Amino acid sequence: MTLEEVLIQKPAERAQCTSQALEEVLVSAKDNDSLTVGVYECAKVMNLDPDSVSFCVLAVDEEFECDIALQIHFTLIQSFCFDNDISIVRVSDMQRLAEIVGDKAEQLEDAHCVLITNPAEGSWKDPALEKLHLFCEESRRLNDWVPEISLPER
Numbered sequence: 001m002t003l004e005e006v007l008i009q010k011p012a013e014r015a016q017c018t019s020q021a022l023e024e025v026l027v028s029a030k031d032n033d034s035l036t037v038g039v040y041e042c043a044k045v046m047n048l049d050p051d052s053v054s055f056c057v058l059a060v061d062e063e064f065e066c067d068i069a070l071q072i073h074f075t076l077i078q079s080f081c082f083d084n085d086i087s088i089v090r091v092s093d094m095q096r097l098a099e100i101v102g103d104k105a106e107q108l109e110d111a112h113c114v115l116i117t118n119p120a121e122g123s124w125k126d127p128a129l130e131k132l133h134l135f136c137e138e139s140r141r142l143n144d145w146v147p148e149i150s151l152p153e154r
Helices: 003-008 011-031 039-048 068-083 094-101 127-141
Strands: 035-037 053-059 087-091 113-117
Touching (some): 035 039, 053 068, 068 087
C-alpha cells in the first residue's frame, strides 16, 4: 500500500487497517523471533543495538496511567525513537498486547514496551510493517508524534 492509498482511506478504514496490520506484524515478528518485550529489556536493546530496532509499541492501561516511573521511561523511549527515526505507536490495551506477544504458558507482567527488531543476518520484511511505517509517517505530518492504535478484539 502506498502513502497515497493510505491517505485516501476514510479514518475508520485507516484505523481498522492499521490495527490489523499491527497485530499481523506482532504475530509475524514473534514467529521470526524478532520481538523484545518489557521496558527494561527494550531499553537494553536500544542502548546496545539501536540500528536493529524497526518499530516500537508502547502500551498503558488506566491502572498504570499515574505511574510516574513508567511515564518517565516512556518519555525517554519516545525521545530515543524520535532521535533514531524509529516509528512508534501507543496502544491502550496492555492485556491484549500481552496476549498477542506472550506465550500461552507464560503470563507477561511487563508488556508496556515492545520492540520489533530486524535480525542481523537478514532483513525481515513484512508488508504490514510497511503499512505501519506509512501510518506513522502520515501521523507525524499531522503533528501526531505518537499515534494511538486500538488492537482488534478476539
